[in-house]
Amino acid sequence: MWTKGLWHWYRGEAFMGLERFEEALVDLRQACNLDYCAPPYQEAARAFLKLGRAREAQAAAVRAVMIEPENAFSCSLVGAAAFEAGDYGLSVSWSTEALKLASGEPYLKLAARLNLAVALLASGDSDATMTHLQEALNTDHLTVAPDESAGLFAEARADIKKLLKARPDLKETAQGVLVLLTGSADK
Amino acid sequence: MRTALSEGNEAERSAAAREIARWVRSATTSGENFSNIDAFLPLLTEAALTDPALCVRKTASLALRWSNDSDAVYQIARDLKSERPERRVAAAVVLGWIADDAATSALRICLNQDTEIVRVFAALALIQIGHQTPLPENAAALIAAAALNETERVGRQLAVAALDEVPGARDIFFAPIESALRDGDFKGALRLLESRSAACHANYVDQGVVALVPR
Numbered sequence: 571m572w573t574k575g576l577w578h579w580y581r582g583e584a585f586m587g588l589e590r591f592e593e594a595l596v597d598l599r600q601a602c603n604l605d606y607c608a609p610p611y612q613e614a615a616r617a618f619l620k621l622g623r624a625r626e627a628q629a630a631a632v633r634a635v636m637i638e639p640e641n642a643f644s645c646s647l648v649g650a651a652a653f654e655a656g657d658y659g660l661s662v663s664w665s666t667e668a669l670k671l672a673s674g675e676p677y678l679k680l681a682a683r684l685n686l687a688v689a690l691l692a693s694g695d696s697d698a699t700m701t702h703l704q705e706a707l708n709t710d711h712l713t714v715a716p717d718e719s720a721g722l723f724a725e726a727r728a729d730i731k732k733l734l735k736a737r738p739d740l741k742e743t744a745q746g747v748l749v750l751l752t753g754s755a756d757k
Numbered sequence: 758m759r760t761a762l763s764e765g766n767e768a769e770r771s772a773a774a775r776e777i778a779r780w781v782r783s784a785t786t787s788g789e790n791f792s793n794i795d796a797f798l799p800l801l802t803e804a805a806l807t808d809p810a811l812c813v814r815k816t817a818s819l820a821l822r823w824s825n826d827s828d829a830v831y832q833i834a835r836d837l838k839s840e841r842p843e844r845r846v847a848a849a850v851v852l853g854w855i856a857d858d859a860a861t862s863a864l865r866i867c868l869n870q871d872t873e874i875v876r877v878f879a880a881l882a883l884i885q886i887g888h889q890t891p892l893p894e895n896a897a898a899l900i901a902a903a904a905l906n907e908t909e910r911v912g913r914q915l916a917v918a919a920l921d922e923v924p925g926a927r928d929i930f931f932a933p934i935e936s937a938l939r940d941g942d943f944k945g946a947l948r949l950l951e952s953r954s955a956a957c958h959a960n961y962v963d964q965g966v967v968a969l970v971p972r
Binding site for chain 1: 927937
């Protein structure tokens, strides 16, 4: 519930939009201090992720989950932060939870599924990766706008390319996945 | 303590008001004779009505509330007849904080006869005293506009504090920012926030709202 931190929240959002993440964090921290609600923690987690500070992102996202345990976006952020920190097993767990919670929200569901697919790939479970990717590719564009889903697929591709640098042993599977995802972006 | 409350800086005045309030409350609840209270009442009344800091005004008002002194209520209610609307607003707010039924009739007169913004604060005060009172229909818009545009400091401070008390007022106050963010005009949103920062600086952004209605 917003009361006192709303001004800082909006300011944090504006800085996020301008990709001035350090400045966003100053305001988001203030918003977190003034109000007990999940959104400023979620945005702080996003800002930390953009700055490559995965552990801090994870801590902020976990706080968001503590405030609203049923929030799919918060769980998805913990999964994303764990992935960035190289903790792929944890990323699979949180992305699975996010997928479960996002059942009624198509956009969040697609985001969670793609996160889960990439985390599974990193964990070496290529069958499960392909299953979730196929599900993601079958997403109805009437429920998720094409530009929004294209953005999510682009993020997934970027994550896989990053993963390839860290895990050359996954090259074969990852490149197969990239071909599949690139095809999807061209649709 | 008297010097600190009337002449100190904000931190000193705030600490002095808290100490006096604590003292008054302790004397009232224990039933002990508090012989010096009369000497403090004019000072507390003055602080409640005119101190530049909202937190000092509120604490002084609470001290008056605990003193159970009806004279202070009547004295403050006299300000409801001031020629300056900001004095009338300040008086209505203090009477709401004191929450003494003795102020009801004076507040009801304001509710029916005063300018729109004073009516809103009179209604809020009556609610705090315990009278079910509908807020004027355009209360949210009036409070949002006063919080943004009121040029007199106290009036603006009280309007900003009332943003959370009048349903819908905060939404109206922040609506242009919501709209700019939605449209991707992030620089515009920052500009709009800066203009609201000046409005909110003392009691909304830095310290949080000093709620008019205790929760």
